[in-house]
Amino acid sequence: MAGAGEDSVGDGLDVGGADCGLWVAGVDYMAGWRGAREAADRLNRAFLGAGFELSQVRAVASTDERGHGVVRVAGWPDAVERLAGLLEAVAGSDGGAA
Numbered sequence: 001m002a003g004a005g006e007d008s009v010g011d012g013l014d015v016g017g018a019d020c021g022l023w024v025a026g027v028d029y030m031a032g033w034r035g036a037r038e039a040a041d042r043l044n045r046a047f048l049g050a051g052f053e054l055s056q057v058r059a060v061a062s063t064d065e066r067g068h069g070v071v072r073v074a075g076w077p078d079a080v081e082r083l084a085g086l087l088e089a090v091a092g093s094d095g096g097a098a
């Protein structure tokens with residue numbers, strides 16, 4: 001599973017954020033990244049199950065400056081619009097309000 005996007009080199013989805021390359025000595029980034037990777041892989045499997053290609057939209061594992069896992073969704077606008085439509089349909093016409 002390509003949770004971090006390493007299998008999609010050259011697909012045009014820039015998954016680097018403003019914090020790319022920021023490292024603080026003594027912070028265990030790997031533990032946070034591993035958790036984020038598992039979550040990103042699960043979300044990517046759900047994207048594939050919903051008919052998306054990972055070159056269109058994908059979850060990307062990362063960490064913040066404190067080493068906490070972060071999952072970002074990167075995608076082409078048309079694929080993200082389709083994803084938003086699917087989520088809105090699941091939430092119902094009330095926008096998910098209780």
